[in-house]
Amino acid sequence: MCPLTTATPDDTQLRDEGFDTASGGRILLIACGALAREILDLKARNGWDHMDLRCLPAILHNHPEKITPAVREAVAKAESDYARIFVVYGDCGTGGQLETACAEMGVEMVPGPHCYSFFEGNAEFAARDEITAFYLTDFLGRQFDAFVWKPLGLDRHPELLEMYFGHYEKLVYLAQTDDPDLTETARACADRLGLAFERRATGYGDLGATLKSWARA
Amino acid sequence: MSDEEDDLILSELPDEELVPQMHDDLYDGLKEEIEEGVNILLERGWEPYRILTEALVAGMTIVGRDFRDGILFVPEVLLAANAMKAGMAILKPLLAETGAPKMGKMVIGTVKGDIHDIGKNLVSMMMEGAGFEVVDLGINNPVEEYLEALEREQPDILGMSALLTTTMPYMKVVIDTMKEQGIRDDYIVLVGGAPLNEEFGQAIGADGYCRDAAVAVDMAKEFIQRRHNQRAVG
Numbered sequence: 001m002c003p004l005t006t007a008t009p010d011d012t013q014l015r016d017e018g019f020d021t022a023s024g025g026r027i028l029l030i031a032c033g034a035l036a037r038e039i040l041d042l043k044a045r046n047g048w049d050h051m052d053l054r055c056l057p058a059i060l061h062n063h064p065e066k067i068t069p070a071v072r073e074a075v076a077k078a079e080s081d082y083a084r085i086f087v088v089y090g091d092c093g094t095g096g097q098l099e100t101a102c103a104e105m106g107v108e109m110v111p112g113p114h115c116y117s118f119f120e121g122n123a124e125f126a127a128r129d130e131i132t133a134f135y136l137t138d139f140l141g142r143q144f145d146a147f148v149w150k151p152l153g154l155d156r157h158p159e160l161l162e163m164y165f166g167h168y169e170k171l172v173y174l175a176q177t178d179d180p181d182l183t184e185t186a187r188a189c190a191d192r193l194g195l196a197f198e199r200r201a202t203g204y205g206d207l208g209a210t211l212k213s214w215a216r217a
Numbered sequence: 218m219s220d221e222e223d224d225l226i227l228s229e230l231p232d233e234e235l236v237p238q239m240h241d242d243l244y245d246g247l248k249e250e251i252e253e254g255v256n257i258l259l260e261r262g263w264e265p266y267r268i269l270t271e272a273l274v275a276g277m278t279i280v281g282r283d284f285r286d287g288i289l290f291v292p293e294v295l296l297a298a299n300a301m302k303a304g305m306a307i308l309k310p311l312l313a314e315t316g317a318p319k320m321g322k323m324v325i326g327t328v329k330g331d332i333h334d335i336g337k338n339l340v341s342m343m344m345e346g347a348g349f350e351v352v353d354l355g356i357n358n359p360v361e362e363y364l365e366a367l368e369r370e371q372p373d374i375l376g377m378s379a380l381l382t383t384t385m386p387y388m389k390v391v392i393d394t395m396k397e398q399g400i401r402d403d404y405i406v407l408v409g410g411a412p413l414n415e416e417f418g419q420a421i422g423a424d425g426y427c428r429d430a431a432v433a434v435d436m437a438k439e440f441i442q443r444r445h446n447q448r449a450v451g
Contacts, residue, residue, distance in 0.1 A: 064412070095382045095412040113383050131330050131357065153292025160295050167332035167356055 008037040011142055018055045025052040027217060028081070030074045031088035033058030034139040035115060038176055038204050039088060039211065048215045054078065058139065062151055064093030068101050075105050086214045088207075090114040110210050119174050119205040132169040134195060138176045141186040149192070161194065170196040176204060228257050236272050243276035243304075244283075246296025251304040265308045266317040266348075273304050274346040281343075281431040291335070298339055305345065318348050321441045324366045325376035326354030328387040333380035336410060336430070340376060343430040344437060349374075360391045367395075367404060373444070374437055377423075379410040389421035396422070405440040409433060 009019045014033035021040070022028075031039055033055040043051060056074060060067050067089065075085055087102055087109040102109045112118040116135040117125040140147055149155055152164055171193060173186035183199055190197035227250065230238055235254060242250040251273070258268045280297040283289040289297075323344055327337050334356050341351045352370050354362055367375060379385040388408050395401040401422070408418050409427040418426030424440060427433035 091382055093382055093412055095385065095414070095417065129330075131332055151290075153290070153295075157292055157296060160292060163295055163299075163335060167334070 008040050011139070014055060014139075015058045015143060015146060018057045019053070020055070021053045023049075023052055025050045026083040027051045027214065028078050028085045029053045029088050029211075029214075030071060030078070030085060031055050032061065032092070032115070034061060034137065034143075035088055035207070037139070038207060042204060042208055042211050046212070046215065048211070051211075051215060052082070058143070059147070061092065062147060064095075067092055068094050068097045071098060072101050072105065075107055079105075084214075084217050086217075088211075090118055108214070110207065112206065115207075116174055118207055118210070119176060119202045120200065121202070121205045130172070132167060133172045133198075134165065134168050134170070134193065136171060136173050136186050136189060138179070138182060141173060141182050141189065144185070144189045148189075165193050165195065168193070168195055170198055173197070173199045174202045175199055176202060227253050232258070232261065232263075236275075239272045240276035240279060243273065243297050243300050244280055244289075246293065246300050248300040248303045251300040252307060255304045255307050259307075259311070265311040265315050269305070269308050269312065269317070269346055273301050273308075274343070277301050277343065277346065278431060281429060285429060285431075294339070295335065298342060301346070302342060305342065309345075319350065320348040320438065321373040322350040322352070322370065323374040323376055323437065324352045324354060324363070324370050324372045325378070326358040326363065326366075327356040327378045327380075328384050328391070329357055329359045330387060331379050331381055331384035332356045333410075334378070336380065337376075337378040339430040340378070340409065340427070340433045343434050344376075347434045347438065349437065360387075360394045363391050364394065364398070367400065372404065373441055374405045374407060376407045376409070376433070378408070379413070382412045385410060385413055385417065386421075388423065392422045405437070405444070407433060407436060407440075 013019060014036050018033050019036050027050055029039060029051055031053060036055045039053055054074060056070050060070060071087055071089065078085055085107045087107055089098060090110055090112040091098060092114050098109065110118055112122040115137060119137060136144065154161060171190035173183065175183065186199065187197045225238065227235060227238065235257065239251060239254040242254065254272060255268055258272065277297060280289060280294055284294050325337055325341055327334050341353050344351050352366060352372065354366055363375065377388045377391060379388065392401065392406060406423045407425045407427050408423040413426055415426050425436045427436055
């Protein structure tokens with residue numbers, strides 16, 4: 001894994017507002033804000049200047065029921081401006097609704113249940129069948145408080161920890177980059193949750209191959 | 218909460234003020250106050266079933282409504298549930314002794330591959346509060362566990378829960394196996410969980426999809442009533 005090659009927007013912006021690099025490309029990627037850094041890095045490394053990136057707020061991760069309508073709206077707004085549109089989301093807790101919507105709109109999405117799976121590689125992730133693992137990515141490691149700790153009320157009511165995480169055994173940090181500080185942050189998250197810690201270097205997994213095939217479209 | 222409210226002495230409140238105060242305390246997740254309120258009402262000679270329904274279930278119903286309406290969120294509901302659970306722990310042995318009405322029996326569990334039980338536990342608690350006997354199978358249940366429990370417990374209702382879109386299809390495995398064994402129609406099958414919806418419930422052949430614990434209770438009562446009516450005319 002290499003360091004990021006491109007400047008990226010602030011995590012808070014990615015979380016709450018999203019991000020738009022519209023610059024006249026013929027392909028548009030509509031993505032989760034949690035994937036912005038990785039997609040921008042792949043774009044920069046591969047010279048995919050013909051692919052624009054528009055990210056929806058990453059906090060939708062915590063409200064899966066809002067993802068499908070938000071993607072539908074984004075596709076509808078952009079379809080007259082681009083030759084092809086691709087959706088950089090997995091199922092992400094939509095229970096198949098995003099897949100159905102994408103099929104109806106005639107746009108492709110990333111195969112797999114969620115980014116944990118496609119970062120590790122869908123086949124490998126499924127084969128592990130880890131039901132007692134809680135996952136973090138680079139983005140979620142940096143945004144742990146905003147995506148996990150505070151929404152679950154653990155900042156105010158730490159006594160709820162057992163109810164939420166009592167059946168979990170380990171926190172798996174799926175690392176997209178080799179960042180010792182972030183590894184320590186993720187390890188601290190595991191400690192806070194009272195879980196064992198495991199770091200798995202995934203790089204971008206299936207995301208790279210998927211974007212590569214779309215770049216040729 | 219204001220200092221004035223903090224100074225409330227529950228034992229000095231008349232019943233008609235104590236019960237609404239307990240609703241407030243439940244809403245605020247005040248476990249010790251709920252335990253105290255339950256004990257006060259018992260001392261005043263209230264039947265355990267009346268305390269359960271009028272003080273606890275009625276209070277939790279308000280919590281459930283405000284959760285549905287987006288006024289309360291999961292952490293607050295869990296705190297309220299913990300408070301109610303503490304009150305129920307006092308009442309449960311007394312309910313058995315005093316012959317509280319029995320609505321029916323439910324076996325409930327989270328499906329195979331899924332370790333999430335917050336929703337299931339809320340449903341169990343509210344079902345118990347509504348007078349159902351609940352046999353909780355816990356988490357990560359393969360079809361064999363469900364079938365063994367149905368055989369052993371002979372419940373009226375089977376409840377299945379899942380939080381993950383990857384695990385919810387397993388509910389169909391259980392229902393299809395029940396069909397294969399010719400026992401599907403012996404039970405009312407209710408399903409629930411955050412990623413589920415009405416269409417999914419219908420598609421897998423469940424009798425009902427319960428979007429929250431309150432709906433689960435209402436639906437369970439309705440199906441039990443229908444069953445009784447069918448048997449009465451059958």
